Every structure is written in C-alpha cells, then in structure tokens.
Amino acid sequence: MPDKILKELTLKIWRQKNAKAKGGFETYKIRDISGGTSFLEMLDILNEQLVSENKEPVAFDHDCREGICGMCSLFINGRAHGPDDEVTTCQLHLRRFKDGETITIEPRSSGAFPVIKDLIVDRKAFEKIQQAGGYVSVTTGGVPDGNAIPVPSEKAEEAMDAAACIGCGACVATCKNSSAMLFVAAKVSQLALLPQGKIEAARRARAMVAKMDELGFGNCTNTGACESECPKKISIEHIARLNREYLKAKLQE
Amino acid sequence: MNSFITSSIGKKAIMSVSGFFLVSFLCVHLTANLMIVVDSSGEIFNEVCHFMATNPVVRVIEPVLALGFLLHIALASWITLQNRAARPVKYARSNQAGNASWVSRNMYILGALILVFLLLHLWNFWWKIKFAGDPLLEEIEVNGVLVENTYALVSGLFKTSVVYCGLYILGGVLLGLHLAHGFGAAFQSIGLSNRVWRKRWAFLGTLFAVIVAGGFSIIPIYFLLGLGG
Numbered sequence: 001m002p003d004k005i006l007k008e009l010t011l012k013i014w015r016q017k018n019a020k021a022k023g024g025f026e027t028y029k030i031r032d033i034s035g036g037t038s039f040l041e042m043l044d045i046l047n048e049q050l051v052s053e054n055k056e057p058v059a060f061d062h063d064c065r066e067g068i069c070g071m072c073s074l075f076i077n078g079r080a081h082g083p084d085d086e087v088t089t090c091q092l093h094l095r096r097f098k099d100g101e102t103i104t105i106e107p108r109s110s111g112a113f114p115v116i117k118d119l120i121v122d123r124k125a126f127e128k129i130q131q132a133g134g135y136v137s138v139t140t141g142g143v144p145d146g147n148a149i150p151v152p153s154e155k156a157e158e159a160m161d162a163a164a165c166i167g168c169g170a171c172v173a174t175c176k177n178s179s180a181m182l183f184v185a186a187k188v189s190q191l192a193l194l195p196q197g198k199i200e201a202a203r204r205a206r207a208m209v210a211k212m213d214e215l216g217f218g219n220c221t222n223t224g225a226c227e228s229e230c231p232k233k234i235s236i237e238h239i240a241r242l243n244r245e246y247l248k249a250k251l252q253e
Numbered sequence: 254m255n256s257f258i259t260s261s262i263g264k265k266a267i268m269s270v271s272g273f274f275l276v277s278f279l280c281v282h283l284t285a286n287l288m289i290v291v292d293s294s295g296e297i298f299n300e301v302c303h304f305m306a307t308n309p310v311v312r313v314i315e316p317v318l319a320l321g322f323l324l325h326i327a328l329a330s331w332i333t334l335q336n337r338a339a340r341p342v343k344y345a346r347s348n349q350a351g352n353a354s355w356v357s358r359n360m361y362i363l364g365a366l367i368l369v370f371l372l373l374h375l376w377n378f379w380w381k382i383k384f385a386g387d388p389l390l391e392e393i394e395v396n397g398v399l400v401e402n403t404y405a406l407v408s409g410l411f412k413t414s415v416v417y418c419g420l421y422i423l424g425g426v427l428l429g430l431h432l433a434h435g436f437g438a439a440f441q442s443i444g445l446s447n448r449v450w451r452k453r454w455a456f457l458g459t460l461f462a463v464i465v466a467g468g469f470s471i472i473p474i475y476f477l478l479g480l481g482g
Contacts, residue, residue: 012345014345023342025345075344075347077346077348078344078346078347078348078349079348079351079352104345104346106344106345106346109340109341109342109344110339110340111338111339111340111341112339115342174352176336176349176353176358177336177339177340178336178339178340179261179336179339181261209260209261209262210256210260212261213259213260213261216338216339217261217339218261218335218336218339218340219261219264219265219332219335219336220261220262220265220442221265221332221336221357221360221438222357222434222437222438222441222442223352223353223354223357223358224352224353224357225349225352225353225358228351228352228353229352235448236441236451237446237447237448237451239441240441240444240445240446240447240451241444241447242262242444243262243265243266243441243442243443243444244443244444244445245444246260246262246444247262247266247443247444250257250263
C-alpha cells in the first residue's frame with residue numbers, strides 16, 4: 001500500500017541566528033509530502049525549498065538516522081523526539097501527523113544546553129559529566145578473557161539496559177526541572193553493576209554528580225517524565241541506584 | 254561533607270528524611286484525632302491531648318517538629334528556585350501532562366497550600382491551647398484529673414461553621430495529594446527503590462494518602478452529620 005500524501009503541513013520552527021541572538025518562531029508550509037517521509041527528511045526538503053528561495057536553511061542536529069547515535073534532538077509538539085514512544089526523531093515519520101496539522105518544532109533548550117543556532121543545542125555538558133568519571137580506568141595489561149570475571153546474568157542484563165542510553169538529552173529536555181539525573185544514573189549504573197566498574201564506583205558517583213550540579217542542571221523531583229520520553233526506555237530505577245551509590249559514597253568520605 | 258548539603262542528591266535526601274519525620278508526626282496526629290470519632294463524650298480525646306501537652310518527650314519533640322517543617326519548606330523553596338532557573342527559555346508547547354502526574358509536577362504548590370492550611374489550623378487550635386486560651390477550654394475532670402476541654406474547642410469550631418468543615422476537608426485532601434507522590438518519592442530519593450519495590454511504594458503511597466486524606470476528613474464530616482457531642 002503506498003503511503004498517503006499529506007497535502008499541507010504548517011511548520012512553526014524556532015529560528016535563532018546564534019547563541020547570543022534572540023530567537024523566535026517562523027512559519028513555513030510544506031506541500032504534497034508522502035507520509036513515508038521521515039521527520040528529518042521533511043526538514044531536508046524544507047531546507048532545499050529555503051535554499052532555492054535564497055533563504056537561510058534551518059540548522060538541526062542529525063547523524064546516523066538509524067536511532068542509535070543520539071545526535072538528533074528536537075522538541076516536537078511539546079515532546080522530546082515527537083509523538084512516538086521509544087523512538088528518536090530520525091525514526092519518526094510523517095504518517096504520525098494529520099493532513100493540515102501545525103507542527104511546532106523547538107530546540108531542546110535548558111540552561112545547561114544553550115542554543116547554538118536554530119534547533120541545535122550545545123550538549124557538551126553531557127561529555128563533561130562523562131569525563132568527570134563515566135569510565136573504567138585501565139592503566140595497563142591486555143583485555144581479560146571473557147569468562148575470567150564472572151558476572152551474574154541478571155546484573156549483566158541490568159547493566160546493558162542502562163548502557164542503552166545514547167545520551168540524546170531527551171530526559172533533560174522533558175524534565176520540568178531540566179534535570180540530568182536519568183542520564184547520569186544510566187552512566188553510573190552501567191558501570192556500578194559490573195565488577196570492573198565497582199572499584200571506582202564511589203569516586204565516580206561523587207564526581208559525576210558534582211559535575212552535573214556544577215553545570216546547572218536542575219534537581220530531580222521524581223516526576224518520572226524522563227523515563228516516559230526516553231527513546232531507550234531507561235528506567236528511573238537507575239536513578240534510585242544513583243541516589244544509593246551517591247549517598248553510600250558520601251558516607252565513605 | 255559540606256558539599257553534600259549543596260548537592261542535588263543531598264538536598265533531596267534531606268527532603269526525604271524530613272518528609273519521613275513529618276509523616277511519622279502525621280500518624281501520631283491522625284491517631285489522636287480519631288479519638289474524637291471513637292468517643293463522642295470527648296473524654297478519651299481530652300485525655301490524649303492532656304498527655305500530649307504534659308509528656309516531657311512530646312514537649313522535647315515539638316520544637317524538633319517545627320524545625321522539621323522549616324527544613325522541609327526551606328529546601329523545597331531552594332530546589333524549586335534552582336529548578337525554575339535551570340530552563341531560562343520556556344517551551345512554547347509542552348506536553349508535561351502526558352509525561353508525569355499533575356501531583357508530581359506541583360508538589361511545591363500543594364506544599365504551599367498545605368502551609369496556608371497549617372497556619373490556619375495552628376491559629377484555630379494550637380495558638381488558643383498554648384497561648385490565647387478560649388472559654389470552651391475550661392478545665393473538666395476526666396478520671397480524677399483536671400484536663401483542658403480540647404474536645405469542646407474542636408466540636409465548637411466544626412458545629413458552628415460549615416466553612417471551617419469544608420476547609421478542613423480540603424486540608425486533608427491536599428495533604429493526601431502531597432503524600433500520593435511524596436511517600437514513594439521519599440524512598441526513591443534515598444535510593445530505597447528498585448524494579449519490585451517501586452510498585453510497592455507506589456501502592457503503599459496511594460494507600461497512605463487515602464488513609465490520611467480520609468482520616469482527617471472524617472472529623473469535620475462527623476460533625477457535619479451531627480454525630481458529635
């Protein structure tokens with residue numbers, strides 16, 4: 001069955017020249033577009049249109065377009081990654097929208113994720129948190145044998161669930177407090193659950209939380225909005241673990 | 254350790270522990286209040302009030318309780334201000350309602366309304382009992398001991414004012430809503446939750462919220478129905 005054709009879509013897009021400029025919404029029309037078009041392809045088509053009219057194209061983040069890199073962002077109709085659950089913006093298609101609909105597209109802004117241009121926000125804050133402790137130090141030696149360090153399968157599964165985080169920032173964007181707790185919880189959990197990561201668990205929890213706070217993310221108030229919008233369905237159970245790890249680490253100080 | 258209090262998780266842990274402390278107070282308060290409904294002569298309630306007013310342990314805990322309230326309120330204000338500042342440019346369109354419950358998103362507002370109710374409540378009873386006095390409080394004898402007639406003060410308020418009955422029911426409901434999120438969140442904030450316990454806390458939180466809202470509301474309803482002595 002061929003995809004249906006949407007006759008007209010109205011796009012309300014946030015335009016902002018640079019980090020310092022004051023932004024505002026511009027309205028664009030897209031006509032006769034297939035429902036099978038992905039959301040990012042639609043923005044590509046819009047940009048071709050804008051270029052042909054000698055206008056500045058809309059800047060937006062994208063990379064793999066396969067839902068695994070975490071690069072695409074966007075706040076579409078009030079939701080991070082748009083109306084679908086458990087998918088990233090690049091996996092969203094126009095068949096999810098009605099003909100004639102107005103789609104509001106905003107950058108996922110927060111104090112810690114300032115807008116660079118149009119729909120692109122600076123997510124380096126996540127890198128800084130990772131650099132503060134989101135790793136296992138290996139200073140020497142080769143890779144150990146796969147079965148040399150026993151890991152219970154349920155722990156391995158849980159660690160893998162946490163490791164599914166692609167660092168897209170949907171949690172921060174969705175949280176009414178702009179809290180990065182789900183991201184930090186996923187990164188702390190995936191290592192704290194495994195024997196290799198346990199060694200540095202206390203230092204890691206302290207350093208990553210301190211960095212998160214320093215960068216101006218808000219405080220978690222347990223609303224659970226983050227997990228409902230996370231494209232990888234990371235659970236706030238990991239936030240409970242982060243709280244536990246951090247409190248334990250602080251008591252050890 | 255000083256970085257603990259300023260850290261986001263530290264602040265939430267203190268919110269949680271002070272919250273638990275206030276919850277334990279609510280349990281004692283509710284149990285004492287229900288004596289009003291259990292005994293329409295008011296004797297048991299008056300005895301309980303007399304005990305609370307004279308017991309040295311309770312006297313020591315009272316200022317600690319006040320501190321618990323202040324700590325809970327001060328930290329909530331600090332957290333709320335920081336969280337508001339964390340997103341300088343607000344969204345034009347946001348689907349907050351679809352992502353999280355209204356209660357979880359409005360704990361500060363609920364808390365503020367509860368504070369207003371608390372001040373009214375203190376003025377109605379605590380202030381009169383401790384400082385201002387009231388003719389209704391005239392001492393009576395219960396089992397050979399002279400006690401203030403606190404029951405008369407309570408029944409006097411509810412029997413003469415439907416508005417106050419309504420306000421106290423509203424107070425109970427607000428408290429229930431605050432606890433419906435707060436109870437489970439307090440466990441989450443100190444890390445005592447996982448896949449299994451999360452559902453249990455959610456269930457127990459709802460149950461506790463219903464007990465608190467219902468329990469405190471029963472008293473004005475009891476007088477509204479004309480059952481009080």
